[in-house]
Amino acid sequence: MIKKAVIPAAGYGTRSLPVTKSVPKEMFPVGNKPAIQLIVEEAVAAGIEEILIVLSRQKNMIVDYFDRSLELETFLDHANKRDLLPKVEPPNVTIQYIRQPYAKGLGDAVLLAKQFAGNEPFAILLPDDIILNQTQPGIAQLINNFEQKKGSVVGLLEVEQQYLHKYGVIDGEKIDEQVYRIKDMVEKPKHNPPSNKAVIGRYVFDPSIFSYLGKVKPGAGNEIQLTDAVKAMLHDYPCYGTLIDGKRYDIGSHAEYLQLNNELFDEK
Numbered sequence: 001m002i003k004k005a006v007i008p009a010a011g012y013g014t015r016s017l018p019v020t021k022s023v024p025k026e027m028f029p030v031g032n033k034p035a036i037q038l039i040v041e042e043a044v045a046a047g048i049e050e051i052l053i054v055l056s057r058q059k060n061m062i063v064d065y066f067d068r069s070l071e072l073e074t075f076l077d078h079a080n081k082r083d084l085l086p087k088v089e090p091p092n093v094t095i096q097y098i099r100q101p102y103a104k105g106l107g108d109a110v111l112l113a114k115q116f117a118g119n120e121p122f123a124i125l126l127p128d129d130i131i132l133n134q135t136q137p138g139i140a141q142l143i144n145n146f147e148q149k150k151g152s153v154v155g156l157l158e159v160e161q162q163y164l165h166k167y168g169v170i171d172g173e174k175i176d177e178q179v180y181r182i183k184d185m186v187e188k189p190k191h192n193p194p195s196n197k198a199v200i201g202r203y204v205f206d207p208s209i210f211s212y213l214g215k216v217k218p219g220a221g222n223e224i225q226l227t228d229a230v231k232a233m234l235h236d237y238p239c240y241g242t243l244i245d246g247k248r249y250d251i252g253s254h255a256e257y258l259q260l261n262n263e264l265f266d267e268k
């Protein structure tokens, strides 16, 4: 069973400036919850018990949000608004934090989770990617696959040609209804993407990923890329891609962020 998850939340959120000068994009409201709460809820629903959030400076709002607020709890209690108390309780999961001192990329942020993971497999959830699914949380779909295939798994989405340059893209062989065995991977391909299957922000890895992360050189955007570490790992270990069943919204895209809020509003 996978019990640990890492949430990298150290990026600058440049696509959403200027608000991200002081409000982390992980705290953008989705309905009446911050986006990162939906990510934590997805992880908890998939059986995760311990979470490590990788932060940078300016992200203390996230730490405060997941802590208890004693003044607020006391106020609600005294003001006869006890029915609201469950809304302000921290989630039922252990959350730890680590800071990424230099913005060296997603791969570098994940490498900071080496001690946290120890020798256990672990999940990664990128908080930009909100996945709505009625039946099974996105990360739970990957965990199932990891357990069946005994190999690392990345989440996939079919993306139109003109947008593939924004993603990690796989070259893979279809081995099951939703599952591909990955043969190659390219981060943000400028030309000739190897397929229309893009990586979305859900992964389950064996701890062997850390030795590859420790060796990869800066890649796309001059950053240490997780995709490059997975690509290096493919020589030694099988790795799979699962097409995630669900609707995915990138909250760094203003249009998708608005669509997501509309979608949740419609459901009420």
Ligand code: G1P
Residues within 6 Å of the ligand: 106, 126, 128, 129, 166, 167, 168, 169, 187, 188, 198, 199, 200, 201, 225, 226, 227
């Ligand atoms: C990251 C990954 C990329 C993946 C994407 C999904 O890129 O590096 O492989 O396709 O997340 O959201 P970023 O969006 O951080 O540039």
